[in-house]
Amino acid sequence: MQPIHPQDIQFRIDGLTDQDLYIHLELTTGAYAAHLDGTRHPASAFITNAAIRYTNGSISGTGPYRVGLKTALGWIYAEGLTHVEELETERLIMAGHDSQGKLVVALQLSREQF
Numbered sequence: 001m002q003p004i005h006p007q008d009i010q011f012r013i014d015g016l017t018d019q020d021l022y023i024h025l026e027l028t029t030g031a032y033a034a035h036l037d038g039t040r041h042p043a044s045a046f047i048t049n050a051a052i053r054y055t056n057g058s059i060s061g062t063g064p065y066r067v068g069l070k071t072a073l074g075w076i077y078a079e080g081l082t083h084v085e086e087l088e089t090e091r092l093i094m095a096g097h098d099s100q101g102k103l104v105v106a107l108q109l110s111r112e113q114f
Helices: 006-015 031-036
Strands: 021-028 044-052 054-060 065-071 075-081 092-097 103-110
Touching: 006 054, 006 065, 006 092, 021 075, 075 103
Parallel strands: none
Antiparallel strands: 021 044, 021 103, 054 065, 065 075, 075 092, 092 103
């Protein structure tokens, strides 16, 4: 994965607008490793292969970044994104890593299921 360049991500977000897509959205504050550190509050969220269609999408921030997707009934946000899988041409795969390189958030969009 490579660091996010917002203008490249915006171009890719725009290219997926008004299409039937699948989303993978994951967030963890250490829920997988809470047994190693009892002081951390374990929390996570996970959704995969949910069908979405957005009418407007944007990336904002100066890093880490936030991506917002406007759907017919509301919004989807992912905040804390730092990296993108640049070799992917059909799917948009982004992740946010903490200072130790551990995954904190992932947002993925694809025309095909994950």
